[in-house]
Amino acid sequence: MTRKAKNILFIMFDQLRYDYLSCTGHPSLNTPHLDALAAKGVRFSHCYVQSPICGASRMSFYTGRYVHSHGAAWNNFPLKVGEVTLGDHLRERGMDSWLIGKTHMSVDQAGMDRLGISRDGVIGARVAECGFDVFLRDDGLWGEGPQGFYDKRRSPYNEYLKGQGYEAENPWQHNANAGVDEDGGVASGWFMRHADKPANIKEEDSETPWLTGQAIEFIQTQYANSAGPWMCHLSYIKPHWPYIVPAPYHDMYTAEDVLPVVRSDGELHNPHPVYEQFMQNEIGQTFSKPGVREKVIPAYMGLIKQADDQMGRLFNWLEESGHMEDTMIVVTSDHGDYLGDHWMGEKDLFHDPSVRVPLIIYDPSPEADATRGTVCSALVESIDLAATFVDLAGSDVPDHVIEGRSLLPLLYGQNPKAWREYVVSEYDYSATPEAAALGLDPKQARLFMLADKDWKFIFADGGFRPLLFDLKNDPKELNDLGADPGHAEVINMFMKRLSEWARRPSQRTTVSNETLLKKRDGSAADVGIFIGVFDERELPYEVIEKTIRRR
């Protein structure tokens, strides 16, 4: 077989921090399989997500467009019908687009109804699934409370577990994400004190191995059917909370493996009002209590170790079956996890632990030989993947629709002209208690991060001052300079960039830039339109006689 990236395996983890792999610098979390992939490909050290929250971030991955462009700005905000997806772009170019796992896609049912699009048809089914054909959809959060399930769909994972003999009504909740307490009761992984217990499930039945098996089955089927080129989005829920993992991963790491917390008392002193609100929420408070990180982070690391082992299983199988020769493999995450850094838990804000993600791309093509095992420090955004995949599928990137840039030139060791000078990430917290506490109108509760290698700037709408971090001198982002008059010039530069970015023609999606350039040469006279001509005798005889003066 010729080495050539024909297919794409686009692997996403959920809530995986950029610095929790051994190849990205973690001192005790050994991830040999992902490290090996990085050694065969390129690791991008400065990859940022378009929003540090699942739904919004993913809609950007799946459209190649900023959140401000696609509008699905928070979890469960539907992606509006009409947004062109990665799947649309790829299918147009002869490549299928398959989903295995999570997307966090919420359907714009009103939009589908308005346009008479039914989910019963293949077009409607794809619209409802964010452009993917579904091999398996499982968003991986089967929480259930007094008002029913968080996710109203059927759960393929729960069905699998029931098939394996797990007897609970909701084995996701009671086995995969819970241990057993001292009295034999349910020790739910939702509650962090249980994070050190083993999940009450056989390791091979837990989410990550289960989904890996699905991926192998999918790829086998594709080859068995001699399918055309495909992109497969293999999208794991883990290491996302609940923080609990089955044996042997539950006690593989201890408090000694927990990295020192990155926070300072200075951060608590007169903080930016928006940051202050998020620090004060329950997750931030809990992670800031003594002992909590030591309890939780080993489980988080165990989940990542398990994920790496599953990557080993998958990559070995690909190698043995020869598919490593024709498959581009991409590994990334939808956002990170504060894990107590900066007095925060979860994600939401723009410190590196939240907004920066790992990105490894392996391309089997000989063109990529030049860069194998290298680290690329170009400023990369998650929207670049859609552009990369379209480029790989064999066409110019439609840059009037996709706002990212293809990474192929970087993979091929070329030096692309005028690479971006800054990355942008957004956070829309209009539906949160934090916005309520700040008394903000839904249109104001929005944050915009712009960052380059020197500075990270965060604009907070609603009349607040911005935040600013000096990444060169304060790489841990502990000292917010946003209120410092001495940095007015930097702030002005970023305000200018923010305006430039916000003005971009992101909705001019029905006319390509190439078409616009061609139109400049067009002559209206060719179709009988004469604007500003005083005397037809100034025009060529034929133009007039054949049309305007013809009876």
Added chain:
Amino acid sequence: MTRKAKNILFIMFDQLRYDYLSCTGHPSLNTPHLDALAAKGVRFSHCYVQSPICGASRMSFYTGRYVHSHGAAWNNFPLKVGEVTLGDHLRERGMDSWLIGKTHMSVDQAGMDRLGISRDGVIGARVAECGFDVFLRDDGLWGEGPQGFYDKRRSPYNEYLKGQGYEAENPWQHNANAGVDEDGGVASGWFMRHADKPANIKEEDSETPWLTGQAIEFIQTQYANSAGPWMCHLSYIKPHWPYIVPAPYHDMYTAEDVLPVVRSDGELHNPHPVYEQFMQNEIGQTFSKPGVREKVIPAYMGLIKQADDQMGRLFNWLEESGHMEDTMIVVTSDHGDYLGDHWMGEKDLFHDPSVRVPLIIYDPSPEADATRGTVCSALVESIDLAATFVDLAGSDVPDHVIEGRSLLPLLYGQNPKAWREYVVSEYDYSATPEAAALGLDPKQARLFMLADKDWKFIFADGGFRPLLFDLKNDPKELNDLGADPGHAEVINMFMKRLSEWARRPSQRTTVSNETLLKKRDGSAADVGIFIGVFDERELPYEVIEKTIRRR
């Protein structure tokens, strides 16, 4: 009949300047019928269009959204499928939405194909017609050249003329928009030297009377069928060029009626580079030649006089048939016409003759009695009409989709809180020779105007300085202060406003602001999601026992 605005007659002229009616101040162009409407309703003195060009301006009228939001930024840029139209909003609220005349809508065929929407169905037909049901569609430009027609549709107007016995292949071109020259040949109205000739057509067959007749027929049919509430968009092509009008209107005005040109030699001295390019195009050059305005403007005035007479015919008929009692009547234009002012012809830029339009709204409802005959000087944008119509149809304006504001409170003499502080208009010239001459990338060839009562600020992307006019001291906009360091503060204020405006969440259209506010109160625990809880014993017993700890 109770006086109550049940239906809406939304009349639009094309290229009608704000100051070419007697009620808006023209000294010799007497327009008694529009004046009478203004005396029964409210005239808005500061109404600005969202873009000074037909297509983009109209897509904003028909969606209630800025050009930057809907993306159909220039003539014949398709409006993308998924944009919600005025027709969609009104039908949802029980009001039909009909078209008679011009829209300049261009179909997003690729988008329709991608979503499997056929024009054969009623939904697809409406998508293709910008949300209207079509009583009659005629964009009124039937220019024909060596490469065929500018507009590839069938022309109902040409069909009408042929039915009336006009024998030319293209009677729009050869009769309605041409006179007869000294040798009996075609004196096309495209060429301005013929503007003083009478069009070679019976006055009652020319475009404006023909379309008025269609409107009367439409309204008769609606009442005959006891139709429910309707909005009818009666959309004339005139007084848009070609500048030629049938007798008796062709010689009703003379050079003596032509207003003094508004321009100065100072404008030619070191002008802003973008302005300079537009000044240098053929229409600007032609209008700046001696005698051209005196030839053309009387024809333009004749077209307006004819339009006013047709308004008289229509309003009289409405009065006599009793429909004046239950019909809101709106009269406006899609943009103005420079007519040689500022060394310019056509529209495109943001001086008042181009970007400002007349707006008269008559509402028969008793609530509007308080304001009859008044002039409202609030800053109004053309997107406000969609909001007004939705409000009239009986519902809150969905302000996560429609960006305009209802004018009903102003019509009812109320004092709406926090009215807008500035209007915005845009011009995308990425497809023009001017952009080519300036060497601009398609993403850069864009202008943004922000104006309040004191200042008009124009930002030119692509690295240019802005333009600035002091409207208080220089109401004729002859002195561009954009390069004056003394006005840096004003410019900064507008740069801030531009950024604020550009950042607005215009694509967050699938979640209402009301829903966002409600979500703030929602509890994730209700659906079994617990983020940041260390110990379940901190939670109410029922929450835990009924869900998480249930087997």
